[in-house]
Amino acid sequence: MKRGWELDEKNKTKNEYKFRRTKLSKKKNMLYKLTGLCCLLSGLFCLLIAPSLAQVPENNGYAGDKPLKTYIHDTVKGDLYYTAGSSYYSGKAYPGDTYKVNHNFDLPEGATIKLARLYNYWTWSSEGMEGRNPEMKLSFDGQELEPDREYSDRKGWGSYDYPSGTWAYDVSSCITGSGTFTTEIENIGPDASCVCIEGVGLLIVYEDPDGRNIEYWINEGADELNSQMDENGSPLYYTAPNQTICEMLRPALQFPIRSATLWTITQSGNWENNTLIVNDKKFTGICDGKPYPDLEIDERNVTDCLKAGENIILFQAAGDYVISSGSFLVVEKDLLAEESKSSTEEASEKSEETGSTPETSGTESKKAPGFGFVFAPALLTGRKLVSGLRDKKAGK
Numbered sequence: 001m002k003r004g005w006e007l008d009e010k011n012k013t014k015n016e017y018k019f020r021r022t023k024l025s026k027k028k029n030m031l032y033k034l035t036g037l038c039c040l041l042s043g044l045f046c047l048l049i050a051p052s053l054a055q056v057p058e059n060n061g062y063a064g065d066k067p068l069k070t071y072i073h074d075t076v077k078g079d080l081y082y083t084a085g086s087s088y089y090s091g092k093a094y095p096g097d098t099y100k101v102n103h104n105f106d107l108p109e110g111a112t113i114k115l116a117r118l119y120n121y122w123t124w125s126s127e128g129m130e131g132r133n134p135e136m137k138l139s140f141d142g143q144e145l146e147p148d149r150e151y152s153d154r155k156g157w158g159s160y161d162y163p164s165g166t167w168a169y170d171v172s173s174c175i176t177g178s179g180t181f182t183t184e185i186e187n188i189g190p191d192a193s194c195v196c197i198e199g200v201g202l203l204i205v206y207e208d209p210d211g212r213n214i215e216y217w218i219n220e221g222a223d224e225l226n227s228q229m230d231e232n233g234s235p236l237y238y239t240a241p242n243q244t245i246c247e248m249l250r251p252a253l254q255f256p257i258r259s260a261t262l263w264t265i266t267q268s269g270n271w272e273n274n275t276l277i278v279n280d281k282k283f284t285g286i287c288d289g290k291p292y293p294d295l296e297i298d299e300r301n302v303t304d305c306l307k308a309g310e311n312i313i314l315f316q317a318a319g320d321y322v323i324s325s326g327s328f329l330v331v332e333k334d335l336l337a338e339e340s341k342s343s344t345e346e347a348s349e350k351s352e353e354t355g356s357t358p359e360t361s362g363t364e365s366k367k368a369p370g371f372g373f374v375f376a377p378a379l380l381t382g383r384k385l386v387s388g389l390r391d392k393k394a395g396k
Contacts (some may be wrong), residue, residue, distance in 0.1 A: 057157035061224050062239045064317075067247035068221035068327055071168070072362075076114055077186060078211035080330050081105065082263055087199030089294035092124070094194050099185040103202040107178045110202070111208040116171045119201040119219070120147070120185060120288065121267050121325055123164035129195040129389055131162040133154075135189035138169065141181050145169045151222040153323070155237075164267065165222045166325045198267045203328065212258075212332050219249050219327040225317035233356065244317040245277075248327035255308040258332040265297040265314065269322025273366035277314040278305040306331075 054258055085103035093099060105115070118140060125134040131154055138145055152165030175181065183200050187193065205216065225244040228236045248264065264286060270293035276283040286298040315324045 012037040061156040062226035064245040066223040068219040071218045078208040082203045090197040092194040093187045099197045101200045111206045114205045116204045118169040121198040125195040134195040137186045153224040215331045217329045225323040226321045241318045246324040249313040256334045256337045260303045260331045262302045263328040265326030267323040271319040273318035275316040281305040
């Protein structure tokens with residue numbers, strides 16, 4: 001039988017053990033909590049500094065890096081016509097899917113086709129999750145055609161790196177007069193491929209004896225732009241609005257002119273703040289979803305914006321994604337004013353060669369031959385008169 005003091009000592013030892021164990025357990029819990037808190041704070045810190053530490057892509061396709069190219073610059077007595085016809089946004093077109101659009105055109109009586117171009121505007125081309133250039137078969141009024149110009153652009157980094165583009169076809173020999181012309185496009189890529197058709201544009205330049213005397217520029221291309229910002233005003237894709245500017249056209253003009261009309265073609269850019277810049281004039285709201293949000297066609301009079309010499313026409317993406325795809329400028333010439341100006345310049349050049357001004361050269365040329373002829377007899381006659389007077393005076 002154990003004594004009382006032995007039992008008390010044993011109970012005391014047990015209590016001390018429990019106390020130490022409880023104390024240690026509390027310390028462990030506190031340590032775990034501190035460790036968890038540190039991990040949480042570290043995670044939040046990483047999230048906060050991640051944008052600043054993220055590597056800026058070396059080649060960012062969302063910047064304005066592909067100015068449109070001039071296909072042709074020429075003059076004609078006639079006019080230029082452009083339409084998207086019955087175009088619409090296709091959504092994802094998989095192998096075997098077809099896209100069909102009609103364009104109507106009325107050629108004035110007595111007019112002839114100078115050139116005609118067809119534009120296939122496409123986007124979001126991929127195979128599975130990988131971006132790839134599309135494989136498409138296009139027929140125009142039943143005639144299969146190959147593009148003579150292919151323009152494309154892509155993000156170039158990260159996810160959703162899908163290309164977009166403009167393919168241009170020469171259809172000059174396919175159009176001889178008025179009519180309705182049908183275009184069919186089929187995706188002929190591999191099974192997992194898809195492409196979205198934004199629309200199809202038809203451009204025609206024709207000669208007309210009763211038409212206007214015009215000078216025109218046709219610029220084509222595809223430049224992806226994206227200046228979307230986060231809620232703090234920082235670029236989501238490393239491109240601010242001052243970096244998402246595409247050079248559309250740089251025409252050199254001779255004045256005077258009667259009028260000037262500009263067409264601006266963009267894809268997927270239905271954002272109010274997108275801006276057209278013509279020299280020092282800015283036009284917002286040009287991407288207004290017409291004829292529909294996936295293909296915007298802006299046609300406007302820019303006569304008062306242009307100047308003699310070099311002009312520059314730009315498109316600035318402000319707010320989100322857009323593709324610059326085309327810029328067509330038609331300037332109506334003032335031939336009478338040009339002829340008058342040319343005649344004046346020729347007269348001025350001739351007067352500089354003879355050392356006289358246009359105002360006096362005619363008068364002087366008429367007086368010059370007769371002046372010496374009249375002067376000599378007059379001088380002789382004058383001498384005789386003076387001599388006669390002297391003889392008379394001597395006689396007196």
